[in-house]
Amino acid sequence: MRPISFSIEKEIPGSLARAGILHTPHGEVNTPAFVAVATKANLKGIPSVHFKELGVQTIIANTYHLYLSGLDAVEKAGGVGKFMGFSGPTMTDSGGFQVFSLGVGFGKKISKFLPEQKDPTKGRDEREPNSLLQDFSAPAVWDEDLATSHGKLAIIDEEGVSFTSHLDGTFHRFTPERSVEIQHRLGADIIYAFDECTAPTADYDYQKEAADRTHRWAARSLKSHRGNIDKNNTQGIYGIVQGGRFEDLRIESAKTIAAMDFDGFGIGGSFSKHDILGILDKVNRELPKEKPRHLLGIGEPEDIFIGVESGIDTFDCVLPTRNGRNGGIYTSRGKIQIPNAEFREDFSSLDKDCECIVCKNYTRAYVHHLFRTHEMLGPILASMHNVYFLTNLTERIRLSILDDTFKVFRDDFLRCYQSK
């Protein structure tokens, strides 16, 4: 009996959407579910004692960050969950995202989504992706001077990735085997294969090269995990599908990863906003229906609906906490910037339709005031509300699937959310 299993409770006919239960050694996760991001073993700003009332069923921590600081303590504490005072199911990301964020993404303001071309007739937007690609594909072997000259903290080769710590400049090397070993020590219920998260701007040839490499790393990650009898009995491992925005690469990747004996699947990397639904749907059709699927790092409410409709069970995203920390508040009528002047004397709750502990006890004017005065409680309350907003959204989606009202719920929600 594997430590991780998934049971489907209900499906929407004619769609891949389903409601289910993810079973782990630390309890169940009702899906669709939002997985709160606790990179360094904390959901930024929110004590784990509040998880339950905020609807947080499960969290995902990060291998790279915890490896750089805290690994021994986490291990000795009995795993990342125990360490952070959370008894529920946990995941750890493999560090593959840092291949991107500290690699080609370092020093650049690029997100996981392909930037929309503002004026396709102008050459500049065309040129930018290529220049990123060029400066990315050059080094294939670790070389400090070369890496520095390229302004990156991570470079990739076939065996793995070499990092310069963003904290102290020390050198570190991740391989699939190393990532899995560290994740074993971190002790989460679900660990991820080490992958390469590519830039959305990378071209076809590079995306293919990276996806193929990710497949080889997936096999090595899986072998490494299954080879550890103890850990294999207590932790599950997800493989990660890559391929960027290219449909055929995505399908090929999904088939390749699906053929391996993973306990579940992550869909990673970048997409282009306008056809994410189509690609996700096709990807998920290649993945075994009875295993759980996680969409890595995506999360705006609109994206969650798209994900659910194309068969995603769990999502994680930094936006609720990052937006919250920076003053962005999710409401049923769209996002608002709570520090803005218009909320100075707005004594209504953050979201009039929200039942969270923040909305039940505090006003927009108060949270606005906390942000204006740089009081830490502002970002905390905002983060708490936002996390609830996302967990509540997935919970309501789940309930709507169970009682056959998904499409009505989706249309009502989006109409209101996008009404501003």
Add this chain to the structure above:
RNA sequence: GCGUCGGUGACAGAGUGGUCAAUUGUACUUGGCUGUAAACCAAGCGGCUUCGGCCUACGGAGGUUCGAAUCCUCCCCGGCGCA
């Protein structure tokens, strides 16, 4: 009263003859953030504008100069010292 130092855009505080509508920080206004190098980053921040400029501004009034926030004179205001 004498002496001395100083009065710069919302505030603090640079500038000390032209490259100054004036560095910088804060405040203010608004954006952005999608497996967290992020309690962060970006843009704007005198008025008008046909976006080429035009007007008004560095306590006030004169003056020197081709040209003054910058130099001179007087006045007003403030700090400090001595009476």
